[in-house]
Amino acid sequence: SIEQAVERGIVIFDETVFERLRDVDVVVFDKTGTLTTGQMDVLEADAPSDLLAIVAALEQRASHPAADAIVNTFAQRNQEGDRSRADGGVADGSDHKYAADITEFTSHATGVEGVVEDTRVLVGNLDLFAELGWSVSERIETRAAEARTAGHLPVVVGRDGHAEGVIVVGDEPRVGWDDTLTHLNDRDIEIVVLTGDDEAATDFLDSHPAVDHVFAGVPPAGKTATIRRLQSRGQVTMVGDGTNDAPALATADLGISLGGGTALASDAADISLVDDDLAAVGTTFDLADAARRRVKQNNGLALLYNGITIPLAVTGLLNPVFAMGAVVATGGLLAANSFRDLLTE
Incomplete structure (x- = not known):
């Protein structure tokens, strides 16, 4: 799953990321440079x-x-x-x-x-x-x-x-920001937006049906404090790009930085998106779910093999040569299933 993430421009810095992504309750987006281009x-x-x-x-x-x-x-x-x-x-x-x-x-x-x-x-x-x-x-x-x-x-x-x-x-909203927020909201994830801008500059976000809360006028230090408050509701993921996002990225249970952001933001994050493509945020969550489904499939195949061959072998009804062949075939099937593209199911 990590290899397939890299192929999609998603760099994972911690092998436990996919496990933790599945428990996320709140995703917090920085506005300027993340939901918008930042090219003012x-x-x-x-x-x-x-x-x-x-x-x-x-x-x-x-x-x-x-x-x-x-x-x-x-x-x-x-x-x-x-x-x-x-x-x-x-x-x-x-x-x-x-x-x-x-x-x-x-x-x-x-x-x-x-x-x-x-x-x-x-x-x-x-x-x-x-x-x-x-x-x-x-x-x-x-x-x-x-x-x-x-x-x-x-x-x-x-x-x-x-x-x-x-x-x-x-500046202008990033391409695909609408679809990304909607996609995450469809997963029953709470969406929060933080910005240092005035409330009037966030009207297009505040009125979006997928956005649960918009906190405007938040200074850089206030982002970290907001993350800590939100953690009382559950697991929090922060998505940001700038130097002033780094403390919040480090404080969150998971941090995702955009590739065009600063080095400090990337260093503080658990996941880095090589391209400034917001759709990759949703793809990261999809990969985490798909990896779990694939593990369940492999476990099911292994259990099916054991459930059939072990009783037959114990009772002497299965020739040892056929048993070894079944082991090899099942191993190959599991390997092939593991290497299939996670998102083609």
Whole structure:
């Protein structure tokens, strides 16, 4: 079964995975980068151009698809600069590096803050600005609310204590996300979605009949806490892709990481999907069930053989030569049955 999983782009790191998959009660999906492509694009930007360049310089140190979109759109290209991230990764941007004098950097649950070229810059959601006491105009609050209503992510940007604009970013659901959730729900598995986005950005998930619960506005640390709470209901599997999913993947009873995710996510998971194909999540569960059925079939064949040949051999009604032939034939039949494709039944 492990070999057949690998042939389908499913890498199993623990031989007990199939046994544990059959006991799963809840599957938790991260939203951004897992149920959606994670390839965010800047849809609109309403902020001073010089601030956008400074924001892009700061976002090089962040680890989130929205940060990548901002960097790729607004960062000034240069031959020198530090593109290192707080998580040890490197910001997207091909072979370009972006120069900036960043003297302070702080990563918050819902944004980043720092000093860039002697200017204190804050990038994040409205709650972060309110938490840190930065002023936000009614115009910016209205624009952010409109973006959330449209299902997009508004990123508020400001400097020196005042919000000055909004960058609207968004991504698209992955191909097959609908079928995957429906398939798991048909197995009587509870489906939960976690996201750091606002509730408005999760409407398409919240209204889906296969989704039992959507937890919005969950910071990275909150994902782990949510997994622990859900474990009181039964066995929990977490599906994620990003660095901030790694603790939750490790905490869950089973972790599944997408192939396009970060190395930390893969290291924390029990299963890695080589391709970013959500359908492989359902296939993994199908393989686990099929492997159990195949074991039962083989056990049944073995019992049938023993039930027939042993009494006949004991009573002397079965020639020893025929008994040996039956052993060989039964062994071959069991081997052939074991190597058949699990999902062709």
